[in-house]
Amino acid sequence: xxxxxxxxxxxxxALQALTSNPRLKLLLVGKTKIIQKLLKKANxxxxxxxxxxxxxxxxxxxxxxxxxxxxxxxxxxRIAIDLVKNGYAKACVSSGNTAVLIGLxxxxxxxxxxxxxxxxxxxxxxxxxxxxxxxxxGANINCTSEMLIQFAIMGSVVAEEIINIIxxxxxxxxxxxEENKGLxxxxxxxxxxxxxxxxxxxxYAEGDDLLIGKTDVLVCDGFIGNVLLKTMEGVIRVIxxxxxxxxxxxxxxxxxxxxxxxLIKKITKHFFNLNPDQYNGAIILGLKNIVIKSHGSAxxxxxxxxxxxxxxxxxxxxxxxxxxKLNILSLRSIK
Amino acid sequence: xxxxxxxxxxxxxALQALTSNPRLKLLLVGKTKIIQKLLKKANxxxxxxxxxxxxxxxxxxxxxxxxxxxxxxxxxxRIAIDLVKNGYAKACVSSGNTAVLIGLxxxxxxxxxxxxxxxxxxxxxxxxxxxxxxxxxGANINCTSEMLIQFAIMGSVVAEEIINIIxxxxxxxxxxxEENKGLxxxxxxxxxxxxxxxxxxxxYAEGDDLLIGKTDVLVCDGFIGNVLLKTMEGVIRVIxxxxxxxxxxxxxxxxxxxxxxxLIKKITKHFFNLNPDQYNGAIILGLKNIVIKSHGSAxxxxxxxxxxxxxxxxxxxxxxxxxxKLNILSLRSIK
Numbered sequence: 001x002x003x004x005x006x007x008x009x010x011x012x013x014a015l016q017a018l019t020s021n022p023r024l025k026l027l028l029v030g031k032t033k034i035i036q037k038l039l040k041k042a043n044x045x046x047x048x049x050x051x052x053x054x055x056x057x058x059x060x061x062x063x064x065x066x067x068x069x070x071x072x073x074x075x076x077x078r079i080a081i082d083l084v085k086n087g088y089a090k091a092c093v094s095s096g097n098t099a100v101l102i103g104l105x106x107x108x109x110x111x112x113x114x115x116x117x118x119x120x121x122x123x124x125x126x127x128x129x130x131x132x133x134x135x136x137x138g139a140n141i142n143c144t145s146e147m148l149i150q151f152a153i154m155g156s157v158v159a160e161e162i163i164n165i166i167x168x169x170x171x172x173x174x175x176x177x178e179e180n181k182g183l184x185x186x187x188x189x190x191x192x193x194x195x196x197x198x199x200x201x202x203x204y205a206e207g208d209d210l211l212i213g214k215t216d217v218l219v220c221d222g223f224i225g226n227v228l229l230k231t232m233e234g235v236i237r238v239i240x241x242x243x244x245x246x247x248x249x250x251x252x253x254x255x256x257x258x259x260x261x262x263l264i265k266k267i268t269k270h271f272f273n274l275n276p277d278q279y280n281g282a283i284i285l286g287l288k289n290i291v292i293k294s295h296g297s298a299x300x301x302x303x304x305x306x307x308x309x310x311x312x313x314x315x316x317x318x319x320x321x322x323x324x325k326l327n328i329l330s331l332r333s334i335k
Numbered sequence: 336x337x338x339x340x341x342x343x344x345x346x347x348x349a350l351q352a353l354t355s356n357p358r359l360k361l362l363l364v365g366k367t368k369i370i371q372k373l374l375k376k377a378n379x380x381x382x383x384x385x386x387x388x389x390x391x392x393x394x395x396x397x398x399x400x401x402x403x404x405x406x407x408x409x410x411x412x413r414i415a416i417d418l419v420k421n422g423y424a425k426a427c428v429s430s431g432n433t434a435v436l437i438g439l440x441x442x443x444x445x446x447x448x449x450x451x452x453x454x455x456x457x458x459x460x461x462x463x464x465x466x467x468x469x470x471x472x473g474a475n476i477n478c479t480s481e482m483l484i485q486f487a488i489m490g491s492v493v494a495e496e497i498i499n500i501i502x503x504x505x506x507x508x509x510x511x512x513e514e515n516k517g518l519x520x521x522x523x524x525x526x527x528x529x530x531x532x533x534x535x536x537x538x539y540a541e542g543d544d545l546l547i548g549k550t551d552v553l554v555c556d557g558f559i560g561n562v563l564l565k566t567m568e569g570v571i572r573v574i575x576x577x578x579x580x581x582x583x584x585x586x587x588x589x590x591x592x593x594x595x596x597x598l599i600k601k602i603t604k605h606f607f608n609l610n611p612d613q614y615n616g617a618i619i620l621g622l623k624n625i626v627i628k629s630h631g632s633a634x635x636x637x638x639x640x641x642x643x644x645x646x647x648x649x650x651x652x653x654x655x656x657x658x659x660k661l662n663i664l665s666l667r668s669i670k
Contacts, residue, residue: 064515099511127573138510141518175473175561176434180399183476183558207562208569223518226510227542227559228566234543235570238462 006058007031010095011038013303018046021311027089029053029076055079058096061296065099072104081108084289091290091310093281095303098293102139105284105291112319114326116144118286119151120222120293121158122229123279126213131163134210136222137229137282143221145188148172149196152189154285155217156199157325161316165216171205173220173228178204185221198329207231281309288319341393342366345430346373348638353381356646362424364388364411390414393431396631400434407439416443419624426625426645428616430638433628437474440619440626447654449661451479453621454486455557455628456493457564458614461548466498469545471557472564472617478556480523483507484531487524489620490552491534492660496651503551506540508559513539520556533664542566616644623654 007030014026028035032054039047055076059068072078077096083089085108094101098120106118121135133155140147152170159168172190174182179190181204193201205215207228220228280302284291290313294306342365349361363370367389374382390411394403407413412431418424420443429436433455441453456470468490475482487505494503507525509517514525516539528536540550542563555563615637619626625648629641 064513141510173562175476175558175565178399206569207565207567208572210566211569211573223510224559224562227508228562230510230542231545231563231566232542232570234541234546235567237543238546239574 007034007038009298009300010303011035012041013300013307014050015042015046016300016304017307017311018049021308024307024311025049025051027051027053027080027083029055029080029083030058031055053079053083059100061097063097063100065097065103068097068100069103069107072100077101078104078108081105081291084291085109090314091292093292093294093303093306093310095294095296095298095306098138098296101291101293102284105287105289109291110288111286112288112323112326114330115150115154115286115322117147117150118284119147119154120225120282121151121155121285122282123158123163124210124229124232125279126211128213130165130213130216132210132213132215133159133163133168133217134225134229135217135219135285136225138222138226139284140221141223143185145185145192148185148189148219148221149192150286152193152199152201152217152219153196153325153329154322155219157322158283158285158318159216161318161321162312163216167200168216169200169202169214170217170219171202171209171215173206173218173224174204175206176204177206189219196329198325279305281306283309283313283318285318285322288323290314290319342369342373344633344635345638346370347376348635348642349385350377350381351635351639352642352646353384356643359642359646360384360386362386362388362415362418364390364415364418365393366390388414388418394435396432398432398435400432400438403432403435404438404442407435412436413439413443416440416626419626420444425649426627428627428629428638428641428645430629430631430633430641433473433631436626436628437619440622440624444626445623446621447623447658447661449665450485450489450621450657452482452485453619454482454489455560455617456486456490456620457617458493458498459545459564459567460614461546463548465500465548465551467545467548467550468494468498468503468552469560469564470552470554470620471560473557473561474619475556476558478520480520480527483520483524483554483556484527485621486554487528487534487536487552488531488660488664489657490554492657493618493620493653494551496653496656497647498551500551502535504535504537504549505552505554506537506544506550508541508553508555508563509539510541511539512541524554531664533660614640616641618644618648618653620653620657623658625649625654 018024028050032052035052055074057075059072059075059077077094080092081104084092117140119136120139121133122137124132124134126132135151135155156168156170159165172186174186193199202215205218210218280295280298282293292306292310294303353359353361363385367387370387390409392410394407394410394412412429415427416439419427452475454471455474456468457472459467459469461467470486470490491503491505494500507521509521528534537550540553545553615630615633617628627641627645629638
C-alpha cells in the first residue's frame with residue numbers, strides 16, 4: 001500500500017479488481033487503521049475476500065536502495081514479498097521504489113534454475129495494434145551476453161503466453177542492422193541466439209523500430225531499456241501536453257474549438273493505446289514467484305490494470321512456463 | 336555528392352545555399368559529368384563560386400566501415416576530407432555513410448590537443464522554443480569518464496557559441512537523478528564535472544528530460560545517444576504518419592476534414608520545430624577541422640540546412656573556441 005500516492009489510490013483500485021475478478025482474494029499490506037478507514041466503502045462480499053496484514057512502515061521513495069533494503073524490516077514491501085515467499089500469496093503488486101523492490105525480490109525470492117539475473121519487463125503497444133515485450137528496463141545496468149540470451153528466452157515465453165503469439169519474433173536492440181554493429185555482448189548474444197532453433201531470433205532492431213512492431217520481443221540491457229522507455233514516454237507526454245494546451249494561433253470560433261476538442265480526444269484515445277492506465281505493470285522476470293511493479297504515480301485505473309495484469313501472469317503460470325522452456329533448451333544442449 | 340539520393344538533391348541545395356550566402360564558395364566533389372549536367376540550371380554568378388573536383392567513386396552505404404576506409408581512395412568522401420586536410424576547403428559536408436565519415440575523419444584529420452576521441456553532436460529543438468546540444472550520437476560506443484567530460488566541455492562551447500547561451504547547463508544522461516545511480520563512468524565523470532567551475536554542470540538528466548529543455552547540453556556515450564535519438568525520431572515519425580493517415584472513424588463531413596487538415600498542418604509545423612529539415616546536420620566535434628554529417632535521406636531543404644549550419648560552425652570558429660576552452664582549463668589545473 002505504498003507508492004507516490006498510497007492507499008487512497010491502491011485501495012479503491014483493489015476493490016474494483018475484486019468486483020471484476022470474482023475469484024480474487026487480496027491481502028492488503030499496510031497500516032491497519034488507514035486500510036480499515038478506507039474499507040468503509042467496501043461491501044461485505046468484497047470484505048470477505050480481503051485480509052489486512054499490518055505493516056508499520058513503508059519503504060521511502062527517496063532512500064538509497066541499499067539502506068532501504070537494510071532497514072526494510074516491518075515495511076509493507078518486505079512483508080508482502082515475505083507472504084509470497086511463504087506461499088501465502090501467489091503474487092505481490094507494488095507501487096513502491098523500483099530499485100528496492102527489485103533488490104528485495106532478488107534477496108528474498110529464488111531465481112528460476114539456470115537464470116542468472118532477473119529482468120524488469122513491460123508490454124508496449126505498437127502501431128500494428130499489437131504489443132511488444134520490452135526488457136530489461138533497469139534491473140541490470142550491465143549485462144553479459146548470457147544475460148541477454150536469458151532475457152530473450154524469457155521474453156519469448158511471455159510473448160507466447162500473454163500476447164498469444166506463435167513463434168514470437170525476438171530482436172536485440174542495437175545501433176545498426178549489420179552483424180558487426182554495436183557492443184561485444186550484443187554481438188555475442190546474437191551469434192548464440194541464431195543457433196537456438198526454438199527462438200525466432202530476427203536480428204537487430206533500433207530505437208525507431210519499437211513502436212512500428214518490427215519485433216514481438218525487444219531485448220537490451222537495463223540502462224538502455226530505461227533510457228528507451230523514458231525517452232518514448234517523454235516524447236508522448238510532450239505531445240499530449242501540446243494537444244491539451246490552448247493554441248493561441250487557432251481561430252477561437254466555437255465550432256472549430258469543438259472539432260479540435262473531439263479530434264484531440266480521438267487522437268489521445270486511439271494513439272496506439274499508449275495510455276499508461278492500460279499498460280501499467282512491469283514484471284520482475286526470472287524469479288520463481290511473481291512480483292509486479294506498478295508506476296509509482298499510478299492512478300486508480302492504472303493500479304487496477306496492474307492487478308489485472310498480475311492475475312493474467314498467475315493464470316498463465318509464467319515462471320513455470322519459463323522453467324519448462326529452459327529445461328527443454330538444456331536437454332537439447334546436452335544431446 | 337553521395338548520400339541515399341545523391342547529386343539530384345545535394346546540387347540544387349548547394350545552389351540555394353550559394354544564393355542565400357553571397358560570400359560562400361563551394362567545392363563540389365563527385366562525377367564531373369553528372370555535376371555539370373545538373374549545373375545547367377545554375378546562373379553564371381553561382382557558377383563563378385563553384386569548383387568541381389572530380390571523384391570517380393562514392394563510398395557505398397551498405398559496406399562495412401573498415402573495408403570502406405581501406406577502399407576509399409578516389410571516393411568523393413575521401414577527396415572532400417583531403418581538401419579540408421590540405422586547407423583548400425574550410426569544411427566538409429557529407430550525406431554519406433556515417434561510420435565511414437567518422438572513421439576517415441579520425442584517420443585523416445587531427446584531433447584538437449587534449450581531445451581523446453571525436454564525438455558526433457547535433458542540436459535538438461525543445462518545447463521551451465530553445466535548443467539542446469546532444470552528444471555523442473554514435474562515434475564512440477564505449478566511453479571512459481574522461482571522454483564524457485571532454486564531450487561536456489565541447490558541448491558547452493557549442494551551446495555558448497551557436498545557441499548563444501551564457502553559462503549553458505550541462506547534464507549527463509543517466510537512469511536516475513541520485514548521485515549513486517547508473518554506470519561507473521558516468522558517476523566518475525559527474526564527480527569531476529562538479530569541480531570544473533567554468534562548466535555549469537547541473538547533474539543527471541533522464542530520457543524524458545531531453546525535449547522539455549531541462550538542460551542545454553546532454554552528454555552520453557554514442558550507443559545511448561544513438562538509441563535516444565532514434566527512439567525520439569521513431570515516436571515522432573509514427574505520430575506524424577498517424578496524423579497524415581486517413582482516420583476511418585472520423586466523420587467524413589467535408590468541413591470536419593478541412594479543419595482536421597488545417598490542424599494537422601499547424602501541429603506538423605509548430606511541433607517544437609522538430610522538423611528534420613530544420614535541424615539536419617551533425618558535427619564531428621573534437622577535430623581541428625570541420626566535418627558535418629547530413630542525414631543520408633535529407634531532401635533539398637534539409638541538405639541546404641546542413642550547409643547553412645556548416646557556415647555557422649565556420650564563422651563561429653568552433654574548433655578554435657574548443658581549443659581556447661581546453662587551454663584555459665589545463666592552465667587552471669596546472670595552477
